[in-house]
Amino acid sequence: MTKISVNKKVFETDSDPSTPMLWVLRDEFGLTGTKFGCGIAQCGSCTIHVDGEARRSCVTPISAVVGKEVTTIEGLSPDSSHPLQKAWIAEDAPQCGYCQSGQIMAAAAMLKKTPKPTDADIDQAMNGIICRCGTYNRVRAAIKLAAANGGK
Template identity: 65%
Template sequence: MIKLQVNSKSYSVDASPQMPLLWVLRDMLGLTGTKFGCGMAQCGACTVHLNGEAVRSCVTPVARAANQQVTTIEGLSTDLTHPLQKAWLAEDVLQCGYCQSGQLMSAAVLLRENPNPTDDDIDKAMSGNICRCGTYPRVRKAIHLAAQMQKEGGKL
């Protein structure tokens, strides 16, 4: 059994240590917000936080997450109050939405590490996340807006 903390809840799973964290989250814990897009760390749809760092869960063996803190999209906020979620709502960012969990989880690390990102900073942090609908211009705009809101104490 492998123990892990996901969104501050404790779980024990009977999984092979090599099983990617993505499939443990989705198929064993029922946390389907984290998405499968490529299976080889190319698209970022499966991005989660492992001890606060953005990782591609599709290539992260669950053993690496044993006894560690995992945060998924379901744990970003419980009530859509994360500045990024508010900004996503305000800018009508998403289209099909399938990649957006990953976009948000990547953006959340960026915003924490760099409260005032430039366009170049956003390019560097977000170029690992593919969006087939092409929401990039709005993702960029929303990250800037979220940074602004964060500065102003979360107000829109």
């Protein structure tokens, strides 16, 4: 049994330590907000935080998070009150919504270290998250709104 702390709660898994966290989160821990999009760290739909930094969970093995704190979209705030979540709703950023957990988690990791991001900062942090619906401009606007509201 491997113990993993996710959203400040301890979970246990007996999966092989090389198993990607994406599937452990989704299929074992029931945290399905983190999405499978490509499996090769190209699309970013599976982005989570490990000790506060953005990680693509589809390529992050269990062994890489032991002893660390994992945060998923479900744990970003208890009640959708994170400034990014509020800004996302204010801008009506999501369309199909499938990539949006990844978008928000990547943005949250950026804002922690770069609370007042420039357009270039946003490009660099968000380039790893593909949206086929084309919500990029609203995602950008929502990040700026959250930053203006002092969000981390």
